[in-house]
Amino acid sequence: MKTLVAYSSRTGNTKKVAEAIYEVMPEDAEIVSVEDVKCLDKYDFIAIGCWIDKGTADKKALEFIKKVKNKNVAIFITLGAYPDSQHARESMDRIKKLLEKENNIVGEFICQGKIDPKLIEKFKSLPPDHPHALNPERIKRHKEAAKHPNEEDFKKAKKIFKNIIENLESTVCSQ
Ligand SMILES: Cc1cc2nc3c(=O)[nH]c(=O)nc-3n(C[C@H](O)[C@H](O)[C@H](O)COP(=O)(O)O)c2cc1C
Incomplete structure (x- = not known):
């Protein structure tokens, strides 16, 4: 299952979370900043990471999200608000709405970021x-x-994304 970790990061928080997630991805996975992604055809699963700008994905991530179609996707965000706040929930839900019509959303992770x-x-x-x-x-x-993000956040991100990959791989194998 060909996997891509695509992230947008202005000050490095989301990039750090992306790198932690990449560590638990399959060996042939790739990690690329959203503006450098060339062609999406070959990927079955894309972990999309962005920072929150005015309650939604940052501009570069929004551009990238428009191009994502017919994929399994999981979203991770970093933001200044508390991860369990209404603002965090609503921000994540706005991003999910942009992706859910044409993709299969398989997971999410919300992380506070400096x-x-x-x-x-x-x-x-x-x-x-x-x-x-x-x-x-x-x-x-x-x-x-x-x-944030701190070691505890990286651990949580890894756990969630390891689980996502295992579930996806078992679905592919049982088909
Ligand atoms: C212009 C700007 C707008 C932001 N808007 C929000 C926001 O609406 N909600 C929020 O919780 N955090 C907001 N933040 C905080 C960032 O989302 C947060 O610091 C994030 O972790 C930055 O990620 P990065 O280091 O990957 O760029 C904003 C930051 C900037 C610079």
């Missing part, structure tokens, strides 16, 4: 009623995000 310090710097000058204005709760979340 926020670019330059962005946090900008948040400091926002008016207090702005949705990103700094307050104790948001500062706490940014501090937590700054610890």
Whole structure:
């Protein structure tokens, strides 16, 4: 089963998760940044990774997602919000919606990821009623995000994706 790990990453968080996932993929799997993927024909399974930008996949990932058709896919995302938050759930669901009509979604992984310090710097000058204005709760979340992705996240990602591959391989073998 030919496998591709395709990721989009601006500051490296999603790339790190992609690399952890790649470690548990079959030996002939490939790992490529979304903008460098040439042809999708040969792949049976694609693990798609992106960072969350305004509640959905980042622009480069959105471009890539448009090209994915008739594949088994699993999605992994990194974002500044808590992974068990409504925002994280809704972000993942938006991406799933883009893929589910023409593909078979076989799994997902949501991971918190450190926020670019330059962005946090900008948040400091926002008016207090702005949705990103700094307050104790948001500062706490940014501090937590700054610890991710960590070894625990990589372990979780590997476990989930190892399982996905095993399930897919057993389906292919039993056909
Ligand atoms: C322009 C921009 C927009 C972002 N939008 C969101 C967002 O809507 N929700 C969220 O939870 N995190 C958001 N983030 C945080 C990133 O998704 C998070 O830091 C991610 O882990 C970055 O991944 P990367 O290192 O692979 O680029 C945003 C970050 C940037 C720079």
